[in-house]
Amino acid sequence: GFGVVMQKILTGLFRQYPGKYEVFQVGINYNGDAFDEFAVTGGPSNGRYRQWPAMQFGSTSHHMYGQQKFLQVLRSLQVDIDVVFLFEDPFWVGGPVLGTNPPQAFITEIRKILHQRGMAHVPIVTYFPIDGKPKKRWIDLIATADFPITYLNFGAEACKAITPSIAPKLQVIPHGIDIKEFYPITKAEQRTFRRVMFGDEFVDKFMFLNVNRNQLRKLIPSTLTAFKQFQVLTNNAGFIYLNMKPVDVGWDLFETCKALELVVGRDVLFPPNFNEKKGITLDELNKIFNCADLYVSTAVGGGWELSVTQAFATKLPVLLPANTSHVELCGPQNPEERRGVLFKSGDILSHTMIFPGDNEVVRPLPNLEDMVDSMVFLYKNKDAREKMAENAYKWVISELQWEKAVVPLFDRVLSEAKEVKVTKQDMHRAAAEAQQGELKRYVAK
Structure with a gap:
């Protein structure tokens, strides 16, 4: 990131x-x-x-x-x-x-x-x-x-x-967001890519997507736990693609799937030979966002979460825990304005945790029951998915393009910083000259 x-x-x-x-x-x-x-x-x-x-x-x-x-x-x-x-x-x-x-x-x-x-x-x-x-x-x-x-x-x-x-x-x-890298593609292109990427048996299934690193803060086993319950409630209506390394600094996700009785290759898919430093090509990632039906995350905190706004730019609906940056990114939660759906997180005392090696930050855990309810609701309500995806897309296009909206802000700050340097230099020089003048007058006196 x-x-x-x-x-x-x-x-x-x-x-x-x-x-x-x-x-x-x-x-x-x-x-x-x-x-x-x-x-x-x-x-x-x-x-x-x-x-x-x-x-x-x-x-x-x-x-x-x-x-x-x-x-x-x-x-x-x-x-x-x-x-x-x-x-x-x-x-x-x-x-x-x-x-x-x-x-x-x-x-x-x-x-x-x-x-x-x-x-x-x-x-x-x-x-x-x-x-x-x-x-x-x-x-x-x-x-x-x-x-x-x-x-x-x-x-x-x-x-x-x-x-x-x-x-x-x-x-x-x-x-x-760079709209030359992340942008919507046609429905026909989505189906073609899904068939090529995953196979014929996945073309018409409901596809969940999680694009994060397999690390503690992303809490990927909770994503899989919620997905498992979704499968139970919908008679195995979907599959989930985890764009990450299955065995990394977080969990062994192969073993996690076994523990949850999820079958890798049927219920859960991973990218082949994934390198966590290089990832996949931007073109492939854009198409993966496009061919998914719902982006999900169970992260216990985020400063921004790039994959969320990348999903916005491809018109992929998102479902996120109501914590940290997610709340601001998803916006007001009324159906007409929301850019993403939030589920409860850290809402009761037992949904909080301080993890080892995490600077003693109190983390809000995802309420998985509420998450599953939202997964089922959005699975059944295509109109709700499309409405919030359109809201999110309009927002990133108007407010978050790197070259139009964001880079000029950095140029402004750096230009101001340069002026601060020049001003401080001038003040330092003037003070030194004044001090030197006082010294000369003292010596003369």
Whole structure:
């Protein structure tokens, strides 16, 4: 997700504002594999670009978050820096530098290096998700940035509730959608692709789709549990396609299916030989969204969830848990306005959980009974599915196109940041000159 968003921001800046930007990027969770620089930047003729793999630091290659590498590059980069742009989770931006003892705050270390290099006036821009209640110490540090930005009003309100001092400068900039990559195709094309992709026996079945990584926060076994009950209630009317790696950092989904008495290849389908870093082609993913009947998720939190707005752009109806970003993305829940249907999540005390290794965030669990009721309702009500899909499609087309709506917001912020740098430089220079003048007058006296 971070990689896709950063690619769209950089590509947009290079293409829409040629010659304006020179970018030096430390690629988080990147180990140095070959990549297509032209695809990432929009072409070297439209700006200068260089990337370092954050996972390579010294003799080791396991610093996945890349804080040490970032600081190393910041110390050694022989250019006049205008803006430092940080794009990662709040525990990374507002947390300690991994490997430091005693722990040193990341933003504080950045400021220290800038000061040592005579660049104390360089502003810091942070763009970060909020997928639950963040820790106060994270937001307190993020509030020291010059331009803190989050994705949605939900995230902004969560930050302001625990660190009110961030309110005057906190901004909201959404993620976008590329309508050249995600768009509706014809019904005939949908049937043809479904037949080729899945086989004749799946062409007329009701297709559920979940596009997420098989990781703890997405809670994929809950999706399968709800789907199992749907099959019981509808006499096996559907199948579900999980666009993810079956055995990953989350669960062994083959074994999960066995436990739920779901048959892989009949009830549940996975992409063959799936690579979680590369995924499938954008063309294939667009067609998969198009040929599904309902997108479902049981995620216990999300800062945005790119697959949701990708579903919107292909006119695929969505069913999501009523938590975090999902509520804002789906909009008001009356049938005339909603962009997606929400089912209950974290609605009672026993539907909450604090997971190990998840920064002690209280997570709202999905109410699977309510989810199954909504699955059956939407299965039976094609008009309801089409109405909300049309609402969602109109919304992303008018509000969320990367190049028309979103990239110009980043250009505005970065331009403002450059002006802040120039203003601070001028003030620093004027103060130094005034101090020097006072010293000369004192010596003369």
